[in-house]
Amino acid sequence: MTTTTDTAVSTAQRLVLDRLYKTFESRNRESFAAVRGIDLDIEPGEMVALLGPSGCGKTTTLRMIAGLEAVTSGDIRIGETSVASLPAKRRNVGVGFESYALYPPLSVRENLAYGLKARRAKNVDQRVDSMAQRLGMTDLLDLRPAALSSGQKQRIALARALIRNPPVLLLDEPLSHLDASQRQHVRRELKVLQREFGYTTIVVTHDQLEALSLADRMAVMDAGVIRQFGSPDEIFDDPDNQFVADFVGEPKINLVGGTVRIDGDRTMVHIGRAGELVTASRIVQHDQQVTVGLRPQDCRTDVSPAAPCLEGEIKVYENLLEFGQATVNVPGVDDAMVVQTPAGHRWTRADPIRFTAAPERVYLFDTETGERLR
Ligand SMILES: Nc1ncnc2c1ncn2[C@@H]1O[C@H](COP(=O)(O)OP(=O)(O)OP(=O)(O)O)[C@@H](O)[C@H]1O
Ligand SMILES: [Mg+2]
Incomplete structure (x- = not known):
């Protein structure tokens, strides 16, 4: 049939x-x-x-x-x-x-x-x-x-x-x-x-x-x-x-103030009292004030001693099995930053932590308009 x-x-x-x-x-x-x-x-x-x-x-x-x-x-x-x-x-x-x-x-x-x-x-x-x-x-x-x-x-x-x-x-x-x-x-x-x-x-x-x-x-x-x-x-x-960076993504992206520093062919962004990250952004000027976006998932904690990075102290550490999530106080940065950490390492309160991200994952935004500075 x-x-x-x-x-x-x-x-x-x-x-x-x-x-x-x-x-x-x-x-x-x-x-x-x-x-x-x-x-x-x-x-x-x-x-x-x-x-x-x-x-x-x-x-x-x-x-x-x-x-x-x-x-x-x-x-x-x-x-x-x-x-x-x-x-x-x-x-x-x-x-x-x-x-x-x-x-x-x-x-x-x-x-x-x-x-x-x-x-x-x-x-x-x-x-x-x-x-x-x-x-x-x-x-x-x-x-x-x-x-x-x-x-x-x-x-x-x-x-x-x-x-x-x-x-x-x-x-x-x-x-x-x-x-x-x-x-x-x-x-x-x-x-x-x-x-x-x-x-x-x-x-x-x-x-x-x-x-x-x-x-x-x-x-x-x-x-x-x-x-x-x-x-x-x-x-x-x-x-x-x-807006899009902030609205999409779980946990939320870290958004912090920064100052651009052009160093030869590298663009750096200075964050807080002593932190510095390399960014792939090109349409920025030396000393420009920007908002820096850094996703917790994009952070790396295996930073070699001389490499540019952010340094802080663990405020809260959450063990989420496949990975950890550290809430970090960074000197000179108003809000604590959230950093995803590898599963192997357990952190405790007040531990020092250093972290960085790939330059193309360090986003810069115009502080007035919120538009991405690529
Ligand atoms: N019939 C109406 N008269 C006046 N204002 C309205 C009317 N319908 C919707 N609005 C307004 O238009 C805006 C958009 O409403 P809408 O329902 O499209 O939002 P939404 O994005 O679907 O929100 P949610 O996620 O809460 O469902 C709101 O500020 C709402 O108060
Ligand atoms: Mg609706």
Whole structure:
């Protein structure tokens, strides 16, 4: 017997945001520009993670793409079509937002089937069963939404967005209510489904590991603008500005004041009372005041005696098994610095420690604008 599954594989579509703006007008307070000119060009079938602090405009951006929020100015294109003035239901965008919006009188099975039936899709039951199986929720199909936990509702909302195989998929923190093991499972399955069906996807997440594991590229947003758009490697290893360096990375990057010292063909940066690091930065001048960024993971403690380095004293040492994490007081530096240390060596409070990093990992930022000085 041959079974034909109506998977209705959508042809992946390019998604372009072109100088997109959103200003909220309200009677009681001043108008508020939540999105201030976003440009994004997302390849067909690509998965982009949108990261940024609370209130920076992530949900507003997704709602504009979905057609749930009017655009103030700018354009949204899916494939060759400008959709900015089309009603939501004509945009063919799948959404999985935090507000689950399941129909309470319908069972989970009926909730999943609803949109497919409305579109007169074939093999609806089979598609529902297959999706439920893949997301590990066959036991939920006969329940009604009122009987579900928030994590279960969230998985069903995700399944409902995925089951249509939309050319463009928008997910706003789709895994935030899941426990750790479900989260890993659903995350992997989401990635597999996304690769299989090729939905062009934007996923908003507050979890950097989730963003790393899912995304082809990441967009880091701050106060209504995109501060950097690039591969995870570019975002982590080559931040364009201090905001991105500071927002992305766990534990956080160390940011300390420094003074540039040009020494022949070497550029050094003087930190605290006696510390000095070599940097690969070139567009700086002797005596320039800068902000130095140094990731804990990039620090090395095997420093030869005469080599430039920072020296301090252990304030707190945490043994994290695969490696250690030292919080270090460096003379003349206001905030303690965090240094990742190799597993073999245990440190105790007040131990002296010396550390350095590869020159290309010693980032310099303009103290006024926060832009990277390369
Ligand atoms: N309908 C509205 N009227 C007025 N202001 C709004 C409206 N919706 C959102 N805002 C404002 O726009 C800004 C961006 O909100 P948005 O929900 O897009 O943030 P977000 O990045 O999704 O944050 P979070 O991570 O907390 O979900 C916020 O300052 C918010 O108060
Ligand atoms: Mg939001």
